[in-house]
């Protein structure tokens with residue numbers, strides 16, 4: 237039976253923290269593949285600088301396609317509305333009944349698991365694999381007992397910090413794969429915006 241780690245995220249943009257976590261899960265849990273699944277609409281997250289689905293997909297493909305066991309799955313981009321994980325898991329378990337799925341989450345997400353759509357059904361279908369993130373404590377009550385925690389060095393990189401660096405005109409080299417850096421530059425993603433959320437032009 238193939239063991240697949242599903243890694244859902246906004247990936248706005250994908251960064252080295254995502255890739256190091258995925259690589260470590262692959263090795264430590266003996267998985268065959270990691271499928272990165274970019275969300276269409278993040279269920280519990282608001283962002284005024286969310287890159288388009290196409291830009292996030294292109295960055296994710298650029299970030300992962302030189303790794304033999306990393307794949308990008310577009311199932312959520314093809315589905316309308318908020319990208320609830322339960323809908324994705326129901327679809328994938330139907331499509332691939334012989335595969336065993338687990339779902340990767342950063343430690344910051346664990347305390348919110350009780351709020352996830354149909355979480356109890358979800359826990360019957362998959363195992364969660366979590367990792368600690370700097371600045372967030374892994375909740376040891378409630379749902380954390382359903383998460384297999386990976387011990388690895390914490391990586392202090394977030395998409396928020398990367399978007400902020402771009403807005404401030406700082407380099408993002410070594411925080412994201414080179415191909416992501418190139419796409420961010422070429423497509424002028426995450427540039428300074430006004431308080432109304434509009435992109436400033438160079439003449440202002």
Ligand SMILES: Nc1ncnc2c1ncn2[C@@H]1O[C@H](COP(=O)(O)OP(=O)(O)OP(=O)(O)O)[C@@H](O)[C@H]1O
Nearest residue numbers: 244245246247248253257341342391393394395396
């Ligand atoms: N540095 C990291 N280490 C471990 N897990 C991470 C890291 N960055 C993100 N994750 C996890 O990867 C998943 C997808 O993350 P997401 O695409 O939202 O990135 P993010 O850096 O958390 O974004 P943002 O800063 O915009 O909230 C989430 O489960 C998140 O907790």
Ligand SMILES: O=C(O)c1ccc[n+]([C@@H]2O[C@H](COP(=O)([O-])O)[C@@H](O)[C@H]2O)c1
Nearest residue numbers: 244245246278279281319320321352353
């Ligand atoms: O299904 C839910 O209710 C749910 C609530 C919050 C987050 N998720 C999923 O968790 C993954 C990481 O979310 P995010 O917001 O950190 O990008 C992504 O695949 C989301 O669809 C899922």
